Amino acid sequence: xxxxxxxxxxxxxxxxxxxxxxxxxxxxxxxxxxxxxxxxxxxxxxxxxxxxxxxxxxxxxxxxxxxxxxxxxxxxxxxxxxxxxxxxxxxxxxxxxxxxxxxxxxxxxxxxx
Amino acid sequence: xxxxxxxxxxxxxxxxxxxxxxxxxxxxxxxxxxxxxxxxxxxxxxxxxxxxxxxxxxxxxxxxxxxxxxxxxxxxxxxxxxxxxxxxxxxxxxxxxxxxxxxxxxxxxxxxxxxxxxxxxxxxxxxxxxxxxxxxxxxxxxxxxxxxxxxxxxxxxxxxxxxxxxxxxxxxxxxxxxxxxxxxxxxxxxxxxxxxxxxxxxxxxxxxxxxxxxxxxxxxxxxxxxxxxxxxxxxxxxxxxxxxxxxxxxxxxxx
Numbered sequence: 001x002x003x004x005x006x007x008x009x010x011x012x013x014x015x016x017x018x019x020x021x022x023x024x025x026x027x028x029x030x031x032x033x034x035x036x037x038x039x040x041x042x043x044x045x046x047x048x049x050x051x052x053x054x055x056x057x058x059x060x061x062x063x064x065x066x067x068x069x070x071x072x073x074x075x076x077x078x079x080x081x082x083x084x085x086x087x088x089x090x091x092x093x094x095x096x097x098x099x100x101x102x103x104x105x106x107x108x109x110x111x112x113x
Numbered sequence: 114x115x116x117x118x119x120x121x122x123x124x125x126x127x128x129x130x131x132x133x134x135x136x137x138x139x140x141x142x143x144x145x146x147x148x149x150x151x152x153x154x155x156x157x158x159x160x161x162x163x164x165x166x167x168x169x170x171x172x173x174x175x176x177x178x179x180x181x182x183x184x185x186x187x188x189x190x191x192x193x194x195x196x197x198x199x200x201x202x203x204x205x206x207x208x209x210x211x212x213x214x215x216x217x218x219x220x221x222x223x224x225x226x227x228x229x230x231x232x233x234x235x236x237x238x239x240x241x242x243x244x245x246x247x248x249x250x251x252x253x254x255x256x257x258x259x260x261x262x263x264x265x266x267x268x269x270x271x272x273x274x275x276x277x278x279x280x281x282x283x284x285x286x287x288x289x290x291x292x293x294x295x296x297x298x299x300x301x302x303x304x305x306x307x308x309x310x311x312x313x314x315x316x317x318x319x320x321x322x323x324x325x326x327x328x329x330x331x332x333x334x335x336x337x338x339x340x341x342x343x344x345x346x347x348x349x350x351x352x353x354x355x356x357x358x359x360x361x362x363x364x365x366x367x368x
Binding site: 032033034048049050051053054055057058061069077078079080 | 134137138140141142144145147148149158159160164165168169171
């Protein structure tokens, strides 16, 4: 795969992964980086730390996520927990709608061709 | 590269970021290490330091160096001083305008009740036309139905008028109540206000300001201007009362 193809795929995955982060956080209320990676990997997605953590940081800066440091009682070290902000909550339905429309359009085009 | 060196190198690579954000990123990576508890290095999980730093810095506003911060501080201080200076200038200008400005609404009939430093009203019976010579003075003229000229002036050179002769106003400030006789005015370097002219006026202006409060459509206006500016007045061509002005380097405005 050449550099142009890699860049295109990276951009496609980036938007998709951001949407997946919002979906998981909406369902779970809050979560942290390591747990998110495990969940994504369990679902079959290839996500590495070097992609996810900067992405969480950027989504937080964009105001889509809120974060706070918590130390769960069953574990001795603090973790940065993320949750959806109001902006993120509003954004997610629009993202899912757009994704579904594109998915349907692609399915239609593939079927016709 | 061991994990501590990796974190130190990342810290160095994120030096352009603000300190709080950078420390939070490093703390989160250390927290991840605690969770992972495996032998795989940070470099293997997160990739090369430069690449990870690039991901974090993507779209991140870089923090400024000391010199840039000092420069911005200087700019802010100058802007602040400029703002204070501007506010002072505006305040002083406002005060000057307030204390020196013409705060008198001459078009208001109650203006007649105004005091000019307790100067008494003077009056003369008057027949025939009226001639005024106004030089470096401020004069406001009204008309009334009484055959008398009333005046109330303050100034150095106000000459007591004798019927049939000139009323000279120099270096003064006057309110005049004119009988309904035609008037001629020679105005030089003065500010004159005509309130609803009820008799014809023939004025010659030289470097003067004439303001007229129109009397509805009861006046006809005839202006001849040389290097002068005049507003548009509601002139009635059939009106018997004519305001005729020859202006040189003067302004004629609606009051």
